[in-house]
Amino acid sequence: MAIDLLQAQGRSGHQADWDKEHDDTLVCIDIHQETHDVRSFTFASPEGKRFAFESGQYFLFDFPIGEESEPRCYSISSSPHRPNAFTVTVKRVAGGRVSNWLHDHLAVGATVKAQGPLGHFVRARENKKLLLLSGGSGITPVMSIVRDLADRYEPADIAFVHAARTPLDLIFRQELSLIASRMKGLRLHFLPETLVGEPSWSGLTGRISPEFIKLAVPDIAERIVMCCGPAPFMAAARSISSTLGVPASNYIEESFDAAVINEPATVVEEIPRTRVFQVEFAKQARKIEVSSEQTVLSSAKKSGVRLPSSCSNGVCGTCKSKLVSGSVEMNHNGGIRQREIDAGLFLPCCSKPLSDLVVDR
Numbered sequence: 001m002a003i004d005l006l007q008a009q010g011r012s013g014h015q016a017d018w019d020k021e022h023d024d025t026l027v028c029i030d031i032h033q034e035t036h037d038v039r040s041f042t043f044a045s046p047e048g049k050r051f052a053f054e055s056g057q058y059f060l061f062d063f064p065i066g067e068e069s070e071p072r073c074y075s076i077s078s079s080p081h082r083p084n085a086f087t088v089t090v091k092r093v094a095g096g097r098v099s100n101w102l103h104d105h106l107a108v109g110a111t112v113k114a115q116g117p118l119g120h121f122v123r124a125r126e127n128k129k130l131l132l133l134s135g136g137s138g139i140t141p142v143m144s145i146v147r148d149l150a151d152r153y154e155p156a157d158i159a160f161v162h163a164a165r166t167p168l169d170l171i172f173r174q175e176l177s178l179i180a181s182r183m184k185g186l187r188l189h190f191l192p193e194t195l196v197g198e199p200s201w202s203g204l205t206g207r208i209s210p211e212f213i214k215l216a217v218p219d220i221a222e223r224i225v226m227c228c229g230p231a232p233f234m235a236a237a238r239s240i241s242s243t244l245g246v247p248a249s250n251y252i253e254e255s256f257d258a259a260v261i262n263e264p265a266t267v268v269e270e271i272p273r274t275r276v277f278q279v280e281f282a283k284q285a286r287k288i289e290v291s292s293e294q295t296v297l298s299s300a301k302k303s304g305v306r307l308p309s310s311c312s313n314g315v316c317g318t319c320k321s322k323l324v325s326g327s328v329e330m331n332h333n334g335g336i337r338q339r340e341i342d343a344g345l346f347l348p349c350c351s352k353p354l355s356d357l358v359v360d361r
Contacts, residue, residue, distance in 0.1 A: 015084075018049040020116055021337055028110050029085060034171050037092040038137065039103055040077065044085040046111070051083050055148035056123065056141045056226075056254070059088065059116035060317050060335065065101050069113070071310070071318045072098045075228070075254070076117065077140040077172075079147035089171065091137035115317070118334035121254035127224045131217050132160045133208070133237050135229025139171050141254055142228055146179060146186070156185045159217045163191040163208055163233065167198035189216045208233070210240050221245030228254040277353040281305055281361045282324060296328070296348035296357070307348060307361060311335070314350035321348055326357035 023045065030042040045051075057076055062069040078087035093099045106112075121141055123130065132142040139162055149156050160180075164170045170190055180188040191208065195201050204212065213220055225246050227237045234253050241251050275292045279299070284306070290299040297319055300307050310318040314332030323344050328351035330336075336347050348359070 015048055015050045018045055018051045020118075021339060023049065024113050024115060026112050026114050028106060028108055028112070030087075031106070031108060034089060035169060037103075037169075038089060038171050039092075040087050040089045041102065041106060042078070042085050042087045043112070043114070048084070051080075051086050051117070053080050053086065053117035054122040055080055055144035056121040057117040057119040057144075058121075058141070059086075059114045060118060062113040062115075063098055063101060063106075064112070065097065070098050070101075071316055071320075073118075073311070073316045075119075075121075075141040075144070077143045077147075079144065079151045081148065081151040089137065089140045089143070091171075115337060118315075119254070120333075121226070121228070121252065123224070123226065128155065129157045129223050130159070131220055131223040131225045132158060133225060133227040133229070134161075135163045135208075135233035135237075136165070136169070137171065138227075138229030138233070138254075140228075142226060143172055143176075145226070146176070149186075150179050150183050158183075158186045159189070159220075159223065160186060161189045161191060161208065161213070161216060163193070163229070165193050166196040167192045167201050168196070187216075208236055208240060210243055213240050213244060223250070225251045226254075227252070277326075277356050279326075279353060279357045279359065281307075281359050283361055290353050290357075292352055292354070294352065296351050296353065296359070298349075300348065305361075309349055312349045314347050317347065319347055319349045320345055322360035324358040324360050327354045328352060328357065329354055 025046060026043040027046045028041055029044045032040045034040055053076060058073050059076065060071060060073050062071050074088035074090060076086050077089040090099050090102050092103045123145060132145065134142045146160065149158065162170065170192065176188055180186045190203060192201065192205055193207060195205060206212065220241065221244060225241050227234055238251060276289050277292065278287055279290045279296060280287045286305050288299060288303040288305060290296055297307055297309055297312065308318050310316045314335050317335035320336060323346045328346055330346055330351040332347050332350050336345060
């Protein structure tokens, strides 16, 4: 059905654009096995709308698992120059509620709800000299960047270091090798930690280190570093980059566990001094005190009030709640739409009280 709609839209000679403020329904049109535990899921608009996104951005999905939807952020791995659809690439995680559901139950033709594109992990067009660092499934946003550059035929000087547990865990290995064979400005370095499954591996092994990076990218101090991967990997990458002379302003990372996005706060109202407000969680019949300098979520956690949460930074939208009464200062990073704010929803993780509050939780 979805493919027929797309074909019909194409024959009409006109395609509308996906409106991230109002459109929220996607249909899965393809599933591809990348490695033994990684799959790529491609989504399109049932109405054949075109997606405008930048490489490195992500979508916030609401997956229908059980009685309630499960929100998750997944980076786009496909090129922005193929706007009829986009792809996210997901690793099956042991015990992972959403990743296992996607691998086991999501099928071609299924519809899901999603919001996006979102995110600020994008390269400035003037940055021609990059080091892309990725670990494991953190390759997805930087793969989108590589595909973007390859489709542009844009002159660039890119060093790409991708680390994984074993050679069999190197996502996009064959495609990256093909791109590197044709894209003269791309230097590709794979770094498996061990050789399980491929004892004939002829390259280096181990974890990223200052010694390895100096060998692979001797001019790292001249590059913009863009990094995505597990928290320990990014901590190591951050330390190595600093040690090897990369200014903090030239180091950019993406993480949905603890995203750090350097943007000025949006101040709703100035508070002349610290005040304490009462916040009531109506469904739990709980009342707590929250300082004007604390977020609602952080105070709730300290007081034992249970609220769903993930990123704690206004990115994923997991904690989205109805504000029955009161006002807050909210500094979000894309995890909520303006029409949702207009409807009285807010994100407790990035909201500080400006008055007493009643929350529908």
